[in-house]
Amino acid sequence: MDLYFLRHGEADWPDWKKSDDERPLTKRGKNEMHEVGKFLKRVKAGPELIVTSPLPRASQTAEIAAEHLKVKSREDKLLAPGFGRAELERLLKKYPAESLMTVGHEPDFSETISDLTGASLKLSKGGVALVELDRSWRHGRLLWLFPPKIAKK
Numbered sequence: 001m002d003l004y005f006l007r008h009g010e011a012d013w014p015d016w017k018k019s020d021d022e023r024p025l026t027k028r029g030k031n032e033m034h035e036v037g038k039f040l041k042r043v044k045a046g047p048e049l050i051v052t053s054p055l056p057r058a059s060q061t062a063e064i065a066a067e068h069l070k071v072k073s074r075e076d077k078l079l080a081p082g083f084g085r086a087e088l089e090r091l092l093k094k095y096p097a098e099s100l101m102t103v104g105h106e107p108d109f110s111e112t113i114s115d116l117t118g119a120s121l122k123l124s125k126g127g128v129a130l131v132e133l134d135r136s137w138r139h140g141r142l143l144w145l146f147p148p149k150i151a152k153k
Contacts, residue, residue, distance in 0.1 A: 009030065046069075
């Protein structure tokens, strides 16, 4: 199974007064995610479905990716901050697919990818990784990891 991990784009608002959970993408974050969406299309990323954290910055990221990849997106609380191996297994049971894209947060994604593959990494904002999972969903192989600046090349 192919499992894509897409971290939400930039959502840094220096004077943000509301809850952190309500932060949307910045204009720069939206533009960058459109570049990432075009890149994903060029590399023939083929998720059957995109499942996203319900937080605005993640759901906006998922909408942009879904638009470029011509695939449906749905929100799931399992991808909210605090996501880990247990939530991943529940998610994979809930959305059986040969190829799935998840959209979420740090440090959750880097830790989960590391746990699955043994790789030492940090997924940057707007970054995307592709992990090939074995049938048990317990072990995987990191196939690629790209920061958003690669999308502009």
